[in-house]
Amino acid sequence: MVGQTIVDSETARLRMEELQRLVEHHRFLYYVLDKHEISDAEFDALFNELVALEEKFPDLKSANSPTQKVGAPPSTDFKSVKHRLPMLSLSNAMSAEELDKWEERIVRGLSLGDPRSADLAYACELKIDGLSIVLTYKKGEFVQGATRGDGTVGEDVTNNLKTIKILPPRLTPLAVQEDGTVLSPEEAEKAREAGGKVSERLPEYVEVRGEVYLPISSFKALNEALVDANEASFANPRNAASGSLRQKDPRITRKRNLALWAYFIYVEDDVIKQPSTHSAGLAMLKSLGLPVEPNFEVVHGAGAVKQFCDKWATSRHDLDYQTDGVVIKLDERRLWTELGATSHSPRWAVAFKYPPEEAETVLEDILFEVGRTGAVTPVACLRPVKLAGTTVKRASLHNADQIARLDVRVGDTVVVRKAGEIIPEILSVNLNLRPPSSTSFKYPSQCPVCHTPLVFSQDEVAVRCPNTYNCISQCERRLKHWVSGDAMDIEGIGEVLIAELVKADLVRRPSDFYKLTLDKMLSLPRMGTKSAEKALRNIELSKGRPLSRLINALGIRHVGTTVAELLASHYSSIDDLRAAKQADLAGIEGVGPVMAETIVEFFQDPEVVRLIDELKEAGLKMKEEDQERLPTAPQTLAGKTFVITGTLSSMERSDAEKQIKARGGKATSSVSKNTNYLVVGASPGSKLAKAQELGVTILDENQFVALLADESL
Numbered sequence: 001m002v003g004q005t006i007v008d009s010e011t012a013r014l015r016m017e018e019l020q021r022l023v024e025h026h027r028f029l030y031y032v033l034d035k036h037e038i039s040d041a042e043f044d045a046l047f048n049e050l051v052a053l054e055e056k057f058p059d060l061k062s063a064n065s066p067t068q069k070v071g072a073p074p075s076t077d078f079k080s081v082k083h084r085l086p087m088l089s090l091s092n093a094m095s096a097e098e099l100d101k102w103e104e105r106i107v108r109g110l111s112l113g114d115p116r117s118a119d120l121a122y123a124c125e126l127k128i129d130g131l132s133i134v135l136t137y138k139k140g141e142f143v144q145g146a147t148r149g150d151g152t153v154g155e156d157v158t159n160n161l162k163t164i165k166i167l168p169p170r171l172t173p174l175a176v177q178e179d180g181t182v183l184s185p186e187e188a189e190k191a192r193e194a195g196g197k198v199s200e201r202l203p204e205y206v207e208v209r210g211e212v213y214l215p216i217s218s219f220k221a222l223n224e225a226l227v228d229a230n231e232a233s234f235a236n237p238r239n240a241a242s243g244s245l246r247q248k249d250p251r252i253t254r255k256r257n258l259a260l261w262a263y264f265i266y267v268e269d270d271v272i273k274q275p276s277t278h279s280a281g282l283a284m285l286k287s288l289g290l291p292v293e294p295n296f297e298v299v300h301g302a303g304a305v306k307q308f309c310d311k312w313a314t315s316r317h318d319l320d321y322q323t324d325g326v327v328i329k330l331d332e333r334r335l336w337t338e339l340g341a342t343s344h345s346p347r348w349a350v351a352f353k354y355p356p357e358e359a360e361t362v363l364e365d366i367l368f369e370v371g372r373t374g375a376v377t378p379v380a381c382l383r384p385v386k387l388a389g390t391t392v393k394r395a396s397l398h399n400a401d402q403i404a405r406l407d408v409r410v411g412d413t414v415v416v417r418k419a420g421e422i423i424p425e426i427l428s429v430n431l432n433l434r435p436p437s438s439t440s441f442k443y444p445s446q447c448p449v450c451h452t453p454l455v456f457s458q459d460e461v462a463v464r465c466p467n468t469y470n471c472i473s474q475c476e477r478r479l480k481h482w483v484s485g486d487a488m489d490i491e492g493i494g495e496v497l498i499a500e501l502v503k504a505d506l507v508r509r510p511s512d513f514y515k516l517t518l519d520k521m522l523s524l525p526r527m528g529t530k531s532a533e534k535a536l537r538n539i540e541l542s543k544g545r546p547l548s549r550l551i552n553a554l555g556i557r558h559v560g561t562t563v564a565e566l567l568a569s570h571y572s573s574i575d576d577l578r579a580a581k582q583a584d585l586a587g588i589e590g591v592g593p594v595m596a597e598t599i600v601e602f603f604q605d606p607e608v609v610r611l612i613d614e615l616k617e618a619g620l621k622m623k624e625e626d627q628e629r630l631p632t633a634p635q636t637l638a639g640k641t642f643v644i645t646g647t648l649s650s651m652e653r654s655d656a657e658k659q660i661k662a663r664g665g666k667a668t669s670s671v672s673k674n675t676n677y678l679v680v681g682a683s684p685g686s687k688l689a690k691a692q693e694l695g696v697t698i699l700d701e702n703q704f705v706a707l708l709a710d711e712s713l
């Protein structure tokens with residue numbers, strides 16, 4: 001139909017609907033998933049065809065057409081979803097005795113007689129502490145995903161779930177025998193070898209239940225970034241997972257690195273049978289390409305169930321996801337129907353919960369840290385104590401209110417608990433062990449670093465050091481933020497070097513980095529020529545970083561990477577952003593009035609004006625020259641991710657990155673398993689070793705130039 005002239009309105013309506021779907025689909029891929037299925041020229045052809053049809057048939061134009069939101073990334077609209085089958089909860093067993101009682105009830109319910117002779121098969125799975133979701137696949141395609149909500153009605157979070165890398169957008173066909181029995185890939189191979197008839201089939205309808213979680217490593221990285229941006233951090237990975245999955249903008253969800261374990265399947269198909277056991281269901285989930293937590297076991301009898309629970313009581317702390325218990329399910333699904341469910345939970349499953357981990361130790365001191373924005377936060381120094389698999393030496397005391405509420409004193413024996421088992425916090429004081437000489441803790445009235453009187457404001461719980469530009473701690477933190485990976489990404493300048501540069505009075509503000517010379521660098525203790533040259537070269541390279549990174553690097557309160565990108569996409573230069581009116585800023589989705597006010601105030605600060613002038617003078621890029629998404633080069637590198645290390649002789653690194661982008665590729669600054677190529681110039685950095693370790697393809701400059709020139713890819 002493409003290219004033909006459409007004259008009748010019914011054909012036009014159908015084509016317009018199809019085009020709307022296609023444009024939305026490719027926009028989602030492009031803006032949210034950073035993926036290309038078609039070239040930009042093909043995308044534009046679809047878009048233009050839709051525009052032309054809307055002009056020709058204005059009555060058929062939909063108010064929701066993607067032509068009405070040019071360039072806008074899709075946003076999530078949480079519609080309500082009524083679950084086909086209610087999403088029940090689980091009853092809990094808090095001890096071994098309660099587990100025994102649960103088994104007795106089962107045996108009684110099934111009229112099996114003596115529990116010991118029953119020796120029923122139980123599937124034991126780790127209880128993942130995330131949030132439960134339901135995924136629907138029709139004919140193998142992922143069509144909808146929803147949260148549990150109240151168990152009957154949840155929220156449609158399909159677009160956000162699509163950003164989870166491990167969630168398959170399309171299922172793998174199952175190997176099915178003529179009688180509808182599903183075989184594992186290994187069984188299928190054997191059956192085929194033995195001459196059996198095995199066909200491939202995707203079930204008509206599949207409903208999958210599972211848990212979305214945030215890996216502990218990602219949770220820690222996210223919280224560090226939030227603290228850096230002076231935004232509220234999450235108390236535990238579960239809250240972080242829930243907050244991330246329910247973001248309005250799926251691009252934010254994508255950055256959060258959510259993951260998923262599937263633990264239940266329901267199938268409707270003419271040929272494929274419902275699995276007869278829970279373990280067969282888990283195997284089916286795996287064969288379909290869904291991730292299943294690998295540590296589950298099928299065991300016989302309550303004794304073996306308890307052994308499984310004991311075994312994981314400590315080893316669970318070695319996993320990169322949080323678990324708070326074990327879910328025990330009768331393996332035979334036939335028995336599920338027999339036992340049924342209460343309105344709250346099924347009778348055939350139970351959650352064995354591990355007790356929260358607490359320990360007593362002595363509070364040896366209370367220290368204060370001064371952050372990048374001057375917030376002064378108390379940190380408890382503890383006599384080291386083992387807790388939930390790690391040794392805890394420090395705990396958060398949050399703020400002055402918390403210290404006062406607990407009346408916690410140095411020398412006290414305190415109860416420490418891992419909130420969500422990640423961030424230790426002080427729960428209470430054991431008053432029986434309080435030393436008689438102890439006195440109430442006095443919150444300092446001066447900054448512990450620069451001794452300026454602190455500001456205790458009515459409006460916020462944080463206590464601040466107002467000496468913004470001369471408090472060494474604040475300066476160092478700002479510089480550290482400036483050089484960090486998401487900001488100006490200056491390799492070779494870390495915390496220690498920053499402290500030395502500040503101590504030697506060579507750098508105080510970010511613009512001072514660009515005034516450094518080799519002589520000045522070499523005046524630092526233990527500084528070698530090679531390292532100094534490398535640092536200077538990387539400082540020089542940072543001048544060309546995109547506007548969004550510069551905005552992030554400035555460290556405006558509440559503005560992290562996402563908002564910085566949003567601002568850079570609305571304002572094409574620092575000067576435009578600086579001149580922006582509060583109302584305009586507040587009108588940007590994702591900014592809001594509080595942030596808008598902070599941004600306006602930030603740019604009015606004379607120190608900021610001076611900093612920006614100096615950065616301009618130093619030659620930093622202050623504009624986004626090229627906001628075009630339409631490259632002219634053939635898309636030979638579509639879907640490929642590049643990292644460049646070292647100095648290229650034939651072009652600047654920023655030019656190389658432009659060339660990659662123009663061919664549909666992506667240029668990032670750190671090597672990961674998603675990197676396809678590492679381009680190595682002269683004096684490469686540590687990225688080379690990392691790439692070698694991960695098996696990333698390594699290109700020298702000549703190979704890279706040849707790859708750029710090759711149009712036959």
Ligand code: IVH
Nearest residue numbers: 088089090125126127128131132211263327
């Ligand atoms: S089965 C009808 N299996 O625990 C029972 N739940 O406390 C369906 N959970 O809402 C749940 N890991 O969010 C099941 N392996 C697992 C689980 C699991 C975590 C969560 C789930 C559920 C909650 C109940």
